[in-house]
Amino acid sequence: MTGPGRAPFRLGHVSGVTPDKWARMWRERRPEVDLELDLAPTDEVVARVRSGALAAGLVRLPIDRDGLHAIPLYTETxxxxxxxxxxxxxxxxxxxxxxxxxxxxxxxxxxxxxxxxxxxxxxxxxxxxxxxxxxxxxxxxxxxxxxxxxxxxxxxxxxxxxxLTDAPQSTVVLTWPDAENSEDMEEFIGIVRGRTANSSRTPRREETPAPRRPRSSPTGPARRGTPRRGARRR
Missing domain, CATH: 3.40.190.10 (Periplasmic binding protein-like II)
Structure with a gap:
């Protein structure tokens, strides 16, 4: 069931592209948000993604990518x-x-x-x-x-x-509007890219190592270097 006030995540796809595995994973990770699948020709899926009627689409290249993201998922035989x-x-x-x-x-x-x-x-x-x-x-x-x-x-x-060993091959892509991604969109991108439910969606920051403290002797603070022989103390 869709949670109170939560709109469903609408995903378009073309014939032959089956999102069943990804839909199953979505239900496991986002049980509070329904995933609605919409089967349509490529041009229609792309137009509805661009207009916002669909959150994303699974289509075959080539497409008009103006205003859209598109990440390749796999190449078909x-x-x-x-x-x-x-x-x-x-x-x-x-x-x-x-x-x-x-x-x-x-x-x-x-x-x-x-x-x-x-x-x-x-x-x-x-x-x-x-x-x-x-x-x-x-x-x-x-x-x-x-x-x-x-x-x-x-x-x-x-x-x-x-x-056909030497024929052109079609590439299936995930496409969605070129705008700031919603949390649901980030989740679906992670699913199709194979990220686990516990993996982070953002890269970890590089941590700067803490400065090393000077080593102390067992009986007191660290001693300064011993002066060279013949050097005068001041």
Whole structure:
């Protein structure tokens, strides 16, 4: 339950990015503050974070980072999704050259950081979503390259995937407004960065060692140095 007067911590995330582990840790450390999850496309998550409707978002790069923090969390493996009887399935992994003669679908919600030249041949038209592209792969229209997490999300028994060793990879980041962090925001940053509940959020100050006292003899205060032989006492 949310404590009296405590607003929930609202976290947006995109398809395939599962914050379940972090949400579980949040409930253990912040039981008095509800964590609300909001699934949406990347552009929508970023816009709502920037407007303050969401406290933070888990999205894939690239994004417009104007006015936002963004810390990378992990890099996803890129795979190609093909029909189960496709020749690509004969090996444990594939390369972009293996797709040169294939129709490679390019959904409009694709976020892989492709260079100007994409692999394979383009379809007559681009499917609107990744889910639509998966249906086309199952119908034998073409192949689909995407992050592994999305391939697992859209798993079908008649399709398989193989890692693409030389394909671009997507990076998942935590993004939040470029402003003074709230206590809840600091807590969530600590969770995704792997800090323990007892670890400090701020670096320890460097302590200046106390000056050493002169050593004393067992019978009295420390003696001054013995004058050199031949020196006159004053």
């Amino acid at each position: 890129t795979v190609v999704v093909v029909p189960r009887d496709h020749v690509v399935t004969a090996a444990d992994e594939a390369g972009l050259d293996d797709l040169a003669d294939e129709i490679v679908l390019r959904p409009q919600d694709d976020t892989l950081p492709w260079p100007d030249d994409r692999p394979g041949r383009a379809a007559i038209s681009d499917p609107a979503t990744t889910a639509d592209a998966i249906e086309l792969v199952a119908a034998g229209v073409g192949l689909l390259v995407l992050p592994l997490s999305l391939a697992r999300l859209h798993h079908r028994r008649d399709l398989v995937h193989r890692p």
